[in-house]
Structure formats: C-alpha cells, structure tokens
Amino acid sequence: xxxxxxxxxxxxxxxxxxxxxxxxxxxxxxxxxxxxxxxxxxxxxxxxxxxxxxxxxxxxxxxxxxxxxxxxxxxxxxxxxxxxxxxxxxxxxxxxxxxxxxxxxxxxxxxxxxxxxxxxxxxxxxxxxxxxxxxxxxxxxxxxxxxxxxxxxxxxxxxxxxxxxxxxxxxxxxxxxxxxxxxxxxxxxxxxxxxxxxxxxxxxxxxxxxxxxxxxxxxxxxxxxxxxxxxxxxxxxxxxxxxxxxxxxxxxxxxxxxxxxxxxxxxxxxxxxxxxxxxxxxxxxxxxxxxxxxxxxxxxxxxxxxxxxxxxxxxxxxxxxxxxxxxxxxxxxxxxxxxxxxxxxxxxxxxxxxxxxxxxxxxxxxxxxxxxxxxxxxxxxxxxxxxxxxxxxxxxxxxxxxxxxxxxxxxxxxxxxxxxxxxxxxxxxxxxxxxxxxxxxxxxxxxxxxxxxxxxxxxxxxxxxxxxxxxxxxxxxxxxxxxxxxxxxxxxxxxxxxxxxxxxxxxxxxxxxxxxxxxxx
Numbered sequence: 001x002x003x004x005x006x007x008x009x010x011x012x013x014x015x016x017x018x019x020x021x022x023x024x025x026x027x028x029x030x031x032x033x034x035x036x037x038x039x040x041x042x043x044x045x046x047x048x049x050x051x052x053x054x055x056x057x058x059x060x061x062x063x064x065x066x067x068x069x070x071x072x073x074x075x076x077x078x079x080x081x082x083x084x085x086x087x088x089x090x091x092x093x094x095x096x097x098x099x100x101x102x103x104x105x106x107x108x109x110x111x112x113x114x115x116x117x118x119x120x121x122x123x124x125x126x127x128x129x130x131x132x133x134x135x136x137x138x139x140x141x142x143x144x145x146x147x148x149x150x151x152x153x154x155x156x157x158x159x160x161x162x163x164x165x166x167x168x169x170x171x172x173x174x175x176x177x178x179x180x181x182x183x184x185x186x187x188x189x190x191x192x193x194x195x196x197x198x199x200x201x202x203x204x205x206x207x208x209x210x211x212x213x214x215x216x217x218x219x220x221x222x223x224x225x226x227x228x229x230x231x232x233x234x235x236x237x238x239x240x241x242x243x244x245x246x247x248x249x250x251x252x253x254x255x256x257x258x259x260x261x262x263x264x265x266x267x268x269x270x271x272x273x274x275x276x277x278x279x280x281x282x283x284x285x286x287x288x289x290x291x292x293x294x295x296x297x298x299x300x301x302x303x304x305x306x307x308x309x310x311x312x313x314x315x316x317x318x319x320x321x322x323x324x325x326x327x328x329x330x331x332x333x334x335x336x337x338x339x340x341x342x343x344x345x346x347x348x349x350x351x352x353x354x355x356x357x358x359x360x361x362x363x364x365x366x367x368x369x370x371x372x373x374x375x376x377x378x379x380x381x382x383x384x385x386x387x388x389x390x391x392x393x394x395x396x397x398x399x400x401x402x403x404x405x406x407x408x409x410x411x412x413x414x415x416x417x418x419x420x421x422x423x424x425x426x427x428x429x430x431x432x433x434x435x436x437x438x439x440x441x442x443x444x445x446x447x448x449x450x451x452x453x454x455x456x457x458x459x460x461x462x463x464x465x466x467x468x469x470x471x472x473x474x475x476x477x478x479x480x481x482x483x484x485x486x487x488x489x490x491x492x493x494x495x496x497x498x499x500x501x502x503x504x505x506x507x508x509x510x511x512x513x514x515x516x517x518x519x520x521x
Contacts, residue, residue, distance in 0.1 A: 173483030176490070213256040213268045217275065223247050225280050226254065226271070236282040237274075240289040241267035261329030262300075266292045300325035303338065311345050311363045317394035323374040330373050332429075337373050340428055344369060347424035357416055365403040365421050368396065372404075384408045409501070442468065445502060452495050453508075456488055470507040471496075477514045485510045 146152055151159070217223065227234045227247060234245050243258040245267075254271065258264045269292040274280045277288075304321030308314065316324075328338040348366035352359045372379075372387030379386050388405035405411040406418040413419050446464040449471045453462035458479035463472045473492065475485055489510040496506055 170483050173486050177486050180486075180490075213264050215254045215256060215268055215271050215275070217252045217254060220252060222275060223254070226274075228280065232282060233280050233285065236285045237267070237271070237289075240286055241270060243267040245271075261331065262296060262326060265329055266296050269295060300328065303328045307338070307342055307345075307367060310342070311349070311367055313345075313360060313364045313367060316364075320368070320371065320390070320394050320396075323371055323390065324367065326374040327370065332370075332373065335429065337370050341367050341370050343428045344421070344424045347427055348420055351420055351424065352417075355416070355420070357420075361397075361399065362417060362420055364396075365400050365417055366424055368400060369404050369407045369421050369425060382408065382410055384410045445500070448500055449496065449506070452499060453492055455495075456492060458484075458488070466507075468502070468506070470509065472509045472511060475510060475512050477512050480512055482512060485512045 146156075225233070226237070226245070228236075234247070238245055242260065242263045243256050243266075246255040246257055248255070256264050256267050256271070258267070266289060270285070270289045273288050273292065274285065277284075301318075301322055302325070304316075304323070304325035307324050308316050308321060324338070324341065327341055328336070330337040332340070345363045345366035348362040349359045352362035368387065368391055370383060370387065371390055372381075372383035372385065375386060375390070384405055384407055388401050388410075391404055392401045399415060399417055402411065402413075402415060403418040403421045406413040407421045407425050413422060445468045449464040449468060450462045453459060453471055453473045456473075458475050459473055460476050461474045463474075464470070465472060471492070473488070475488065480488065489508050492510070493506075493508045496508070
C-alpha cells in the first residue's frame, strides 16, 4: 500500500514537470503522460480499495474468531459449572435420602420407646400395688409381733440398739486393751532400751550448789580483820559484791549468803584472796573485787566454750556461750543448770543417734534448752520463752528455737527434736538425787492426783503412792464393769496429762474387785 502511494506521487511529479516544461515536450506527450498517471492512479486507488477491503475482511474475520473463542470459553465454563451443580445436586439428593432414612429410623425408635414406656408403666403400677400389699402384710406382722412380745416397735428397736451398743462397747474395750498392751509393751521396751543406753553411756556429776558459800579462815582472829574498825571492811566488801557476809560463832568460817551465784562466787574469790594476802582495807577490797570479777567473767566464757567443745557443737554466738557459762553458777531445785544442760545435751545426742536423726542438732538443742535461766531473774517471763527469744536473736535455726520454746509446753511440740529435748530434760531432772523438790509442791501434786481420780463417777477412793509416780484408784464393782475400768484408766491418764505438769510419767492403776463374805456358824 505504501509503495503504490509513492508511485502515484512520483508520476504526478513527472506529469507536473512535463506540464511546466512544455517547451521541451509536445502536448500529445504530456497528455499521454497524464493519462498514464491517471491510469496508474486509478490502479493504485483500486489496489488500495481492494487492500482496504481485504484488511476489513481480515479484521471482521479476527473479530468473529475472537467472538467464537469467547463463546466457546463461556460455553466451556458454563458446562463446568453445570457439571459442578449436577454433582452438588447429587450429593444433596443423597444427603436428603440419608436424612429421610434417619428420620424413619428415629420414628421407629420413638415408637419402640413409647411401647417400652407403656410396658414399664404397667410394671411400675404392678410393683406399686405389690409394695402396698407388702406394706400391709408387714404392718399386720408387726402388729402381731408387738401383740405377742408385749413391746412396741420403738421399744424393741431401742432394746436392740442398747444390746448392740453394750456389745460394741464390750468388744471395743477388749480391742483397746489388746492394742494398748501391745503398743505399751513395744513402746516401753524400745523407750527403756534407748533411755537405758543413754544413761549407761553418760555419767555426769550433779553435786548441787546452795544459796550459801562457806569460806574457811586460818583463825578466828581473821574475823575481826574482816569486820574492820567499826565494820568498815565488811560494809565495803558487801557493797562491792552485793553479798551478805555472816560472821557468827561458827569456828574459823565465814558464810556468804546471796541468791546471785555469780556475785557469791566473786565474793568468795575476793575474800580468799584478801585472807591470803592479809591486807584488808576498803581500797584493797575494791581492787580485789574488780580483779575477781574479771576472773569470774573469764571463767564463765571458758565454761561456755568448754561445753561447746566437749559436745562438738560449733558456730554458737559468743554471747550465747557466755550465757551458757553463767549457768555454771545457776541452780534449779539444787541441781546445777550447767551440768544439767550438758547432761541433757549428751542424752539428746545418744537418743538421736538411736532414732536416726541429726545428732549435732539434738546436742545443740539440749545444750541451749535452759538458756533463759541465765537471765530469767533479769527479764520477765518463763525461762523457756526467754531462752527461745535469745536463741532467735543470736541466729539459731527455727527448729532449735522451737525445741527450746516447747520443752515446758509453752508451745505445743511439733517436731521430733522438741519431743526429744522434753524427754532428755525430764530424764535428767527426774532421776533420783538430781533435784530436791519442795515439800509444798510435792504435797500439792499428790493432792491433785487424788482429786483428778476421785472426780470420775464410780470411784470409791484413790491413793497417790511412789512419791506421786503412781495413782491407785479403787472403783465400785456394782457401778463399773471390767471393760469400763479399762476406759476409766485411760480417761484418768488423759486428764492428768491435760491438767498437771510433772517430771517423768505417772502410772494409773484402776482396781475393781468383788468380795463374797459369808460366816459359818
């Protein structure tokens, strides 16, 4: 198409040139050229028209092909969708059929259930009628039985319950007796073995100190020198030590009296030094008392360290060691508390080894259990509470603090260690010769024992014997049976444990006897 146009343009240019240059060509030639140009132009135009028609036809053909392809694509998609819809319709139909089958099955089951309910209702009605008949029959039999026995149903039931209760109590008492005997035999045997072993393995001194000390004099002449001119020496000595000096007719002896054992020891050492030196005057007295105080303080510290060393207990605070050393000059019921603490510590360690618990911890608790007695005259409260607070203050473990607090029931024992310290403390204090009990306390304990025993119904008399270690209870044979006497012994022991505080253990003997007396005439 582009070539033909250029050819037409070329011919037209030639014709125009021939027209303008007519002098060189003839008119005939020019017309010929023009005609050729017209023919060529017409031909080119015809070719262009045909080519345009061809292009138009090709375009139309392409558009038709595109429309056909689009139609085929659409028809293909529609066929696929139709196929999917058909598949979906088949599945829906199948589900509908399944649902119809299930509905039919449920309807059938419902019919079966209704039939069964009708059968069960009939059976229930029959059972109810039968139960009514049985109740009437039982009622008639009960009335007949009541008429025959002469007792109502309530009275018969009560009689049966009483018989069963009595039988149950009898069986329970026998079972309690068997169990208690077995447990007592086993426990007593084991406890006696452990305690006997502990006592055998420990032998300690327990010579008691009193509230007075006696200082021997070389001669009675020394009494005058101790008194001094107008009594100035003895006043100076009493003021410096806080201890009373008793100078009486006792030959060659001076008595030092005071409740503070540390001060009494300072006074004893000071007086011995003054007697040995011979120079007795107020200035010298103050100097000697100060020096003796330092010696006693050092002795207290060394005693605490020696106790910890002997027991193999380490890491105790220095202030606690000083308090332990002060116990050397403290007595309880004439028993030296320092020796008592060492003894309790050794006993705790031995028993702990037998029981398989921490031996060092047991020794530590035993050594510190009476720590409060070192300062109980300076601080208000029981020595167990004071000792526990001191132990807590100086970094002792909660188990040790609890054992100290609980060894006199100021706190309920909740660990094996606390119970062990209680046992060792009672064992050390209760053995013969260890302590001297006051008469008033002893008598009161006997009275309390007899009062508790006679408070039970059926007791005719009671006797506290063996220095309060045993109570014998005589019961009336008409009011108390053999089985009830076993229960009574247990109840009396429990009440004694709840109301009294005592060392060791108390044996409760309940005695029931029946005497048949007749006279031959």
